[in-house]
Amino acid sequence: MSVEEPLDLIRLSLDERIYVKCRGDRELRGKLHAYDQHLNMVLGDVEETVTTQEIDEDTSEEIIRTSKRMIEMLFVRGDVVILVSPPLRTTKLPRAAVGRMWAGVWAGQGQAIGRGARASSEKAGVFRPAPGRVDSKTPRSSATLSGTDMS
Numbered sequence: 001m002s003v004e005e006p007l008d009l010i011r012l013s014l015d016e017r018i019y020v021k022c023r024g025d026r027e028l029r030g031k032l033h034a035y036d037q038h039l040n041m042v043l044g045d046v047e048e049t050v051t052t053q054e055i056d057e058d059t060s061e062e063i064i065r066t067s068k069r070m071i072e073m074l075f076v077r078g079d080v081v082i083l084v085s086p087p088l089r090t091t092k093l094p095r096a097a098v099g100r101m102w103a104g105v106w107a108g109q110g111q112a113i114g115r116g117a118r119a120s121s122e123k124a125g126v127f128r129p130a131p132g133r134v135d136s137k138t139p140r141s142s143a144t145l146s147g148t149d150m151s
Contacts, residue, residue, distance in 0.1 A: 010035050013086040018043075020076060021083040025051040028076065039078030046071040 003009050013032050020028040020041070030046035047070055054063045 007037065009086055010084060016087045018087060019085040020081060022076070022080045023082060030074065039081045041076045043074045043076060044072065046074045
C-alpha cells in the first residue's frame with residue numbers, strides 16, 4: 001500500500017469519504033466508489049456545496065451565499081476537478097517517520113528547489129529524487145520517462 005503515482009493516492013481512497021474541489025466554486029464531500037485515469041468519479045452520499053458571489057447594487061457590497069444539498073449518487077466528470085483530498089488518516093506515525101516526511105524524503109518524495117539549486121541537505125545524503133525524476137547529476141541522454149528521451 002504505497003503511493004508511487006498520483007492515482008495511487010486516489011486508489012487508496014476507494015470506499016472512503018473524500019473532498020473534491022470543482023470548477024465553478026463547487027465542493028463535494030462523498031464516498032468514492034469508482035474512478036478512472038481521467039479522474040471521472042462516482043461518489044455516493046454526496047454533500048455538494050455551491051458558493052456564489054453577488055454584488056448588491058444599492059450598497060456595492062459583496063454578498064457571498066452558500067447552498068448545500070445531499071445527493072445519493074453522483075458522477076463527476078474529471079475535467080471539472082481541481083483538487084481531490086483523501087480522508088485524514090488518524091494512524092499515528094513514529095516520530096522518526098514524521099521527521100522524514102518534513103525532510104521531503106518520505107516514500108522517496110523529492111521536492112523541487114529551483115533550477116540548478118542544491119538543497120543544503122543534499123550534502124548530508126538526505127536529498128533523494130522521487131522515482132522517475134531526474135537528478136541534476138544524471139546525464140540527460142540516460143534520463144527517460146515512459147520510454148521517451150527527455151533531452
